[in-house]
Amino acid sequence: xxxxxxxxxxxxxWGRRVLVSIGTGSQKPKDSGxxxxxxxxxxxxxxxxxxxxxGFLPSVAxxxxxxxxxPFLFWPLSNLSYSALSGFIFLLALLTIIEFYLLxxxxxxxxxxxxxxxxxxxxxxxxxxxxxxxxxxxxxxxIPDPRIxxxxxxxxxxxNERALFFRTLLYKSKVFLxxxxxxxxxxxxxxxxxxxxxxEYISGPVTGIWDSLTxxxxxxxxxxxIITRKLSDAMLLKIKSKERRKEFIESAAxxxxxxxxxxxxxHPNFEYLLFGLIGLLPNKDKLxxxxxxxxxxxxxxxxxxxxxxxxxxxxxxxxSFDGSLNKEELNAFRDITEVSPSxxxxxxxxxxxxxxxxxxSESLLWMEKILPEESIH
Numbered sequence: 001x002x003x004x005x006x007x008x009x010x011x012x013x014w015g016r017r018v019l020v021s022i023g024t025g026s027q028k029p030k031d032s033g034x035x036x037x038x039x040x041x042x043x044x045x046x047x048x049x050x051x052x053x054x055g056f057l058p059s060v061a062x063x064x065x066x067x068x069x070x071p072f073l074f075w076p077l078s079n080l081s082y083s084a085l086s087g088f089i090f091l092l093a094l095l096t097i098i099e100f101y102l103l104x105x106x107x108x109x110x111x112x113x114x115x116x117x118x119x120x121x122x123x124x125x126x127x128x129x130x131x132x133x134x135x136x137x138x139x140x141x142x143i144p145d146p147r148i149x150x151x152x153x154x155x156x157x158x159x160n161e162r163a164l165f166f167r168t169l170l171y172k173s174k175v176f177l178x179x180x181x182x183x184x185x186x187x188x189x190x191x192x193x194x195x196x197x198x199x200e201y202i203s204g205p206v207t208g209i210w211d212s213l214t215x216x217x218x219x220x221x222x223x224x225x226i227i228t229r230k231l232s233d234a235m236l237l238k239i240k241s242k243e244r245r246k247e248f249i250e251s252a253a254x255x256x257x258x259x260x261x262x263x264x265x266x267h268p269n270f271e272y273l274l275f276g277l278i279g280l281l282p283n284k285d286k287l288x289x290x291x292x293x294x295x296x297x298x299x300x301x302x303x304x305x306x307x308x309x310x311x312x313x314x315x316x317x318x319x320s321f322d323g324s325l326n327k328e329e330l331n332a333f334r335d336i337t338e339v340s341p342s343x344x345x346x347x348x349x350x351x352x353x354x355x356x357x358x359x360x361s362e363s364l365l366w367m368e369k370i371l372p373e374e375s376i377h
Contacts, residue, residue: 008134015108015137022112023122029113036227036360039117044219047110048212051103055211058099059204065091103211107140110215111222118226118360128275130268132229139222142214145265151278153257153291155266223358228269228321230360231367235317236276238371239310246281248307251299253277255311257290259318262328267321273314297336309372312336316348316370323356325349344370 125131351366
């Protein structure tokens, strides 16, 4: 059984430390009566505003300071001045590092505030591979979810290897490289022409807008993950509130594993939910083929009519974690129509919408509507 442990890199470790230090010196915000969606909308707006200026000002400073550097041309190579190129690269690297440091610090602070509004503590959670601080740090630093295989689950079994390679490459390089390449092109093509004055008007706003867009996407995704962590926690509490049979827990764990495959990523909240379920099993090391659809459907035969509703409902809830349903998930619902009520897919769409909108309380209500009703006794 593969339970490969993920080792966070230097940047992620630094991000975790920063988040924990922010949490140590912060007080819980006073209850203003506003909803989670309202609070997070304000945080996102402030994030967009400050990110623009963090991108704009270093770009303007780069343009202004680069005028003091000696000119250089890339072609022909015989005319290339390496001293001029070195000065250009040093200035570009220095201002880019300052820009990214400020963006990361802003992202950490806003992420922490967002977690506070959802009453989520930055616990280390040693039993998990990705604790809350790790999930937040990876998002802010734009580190993709690790390619791990737990209990034989392969998130990429339906994903083309070449597509995965280019997706990872794009994810890791899109912000840093696009920032540097944009400045380099502006410097080379406009820096020594009559259009040089345009750089001041182009590079600053373009970089500022790009940084604002990136911050928006980060906080938007973080808000979804915070909501789905609360949903995962509520699901586990409901499951643990009663004595459950081993077959019930195993089928529920398979529903999470199938969702991981269809989502094509080991979402931290899938990990949280999966570990929580598997921890309830006595012989967890003997689990095999958790991500096999046929085995998932076959597991229904060991459940009662009432129990069958649970793995289907959990699969439905997990399908909404990223705020939308893909083609594979929709086809899966059609394959289990015999045990899936007709209203289920409609409620899942409503839940996905509330998650996208950042409506925490509404999402929890829709979760309750999707989970099977049980008697108190």
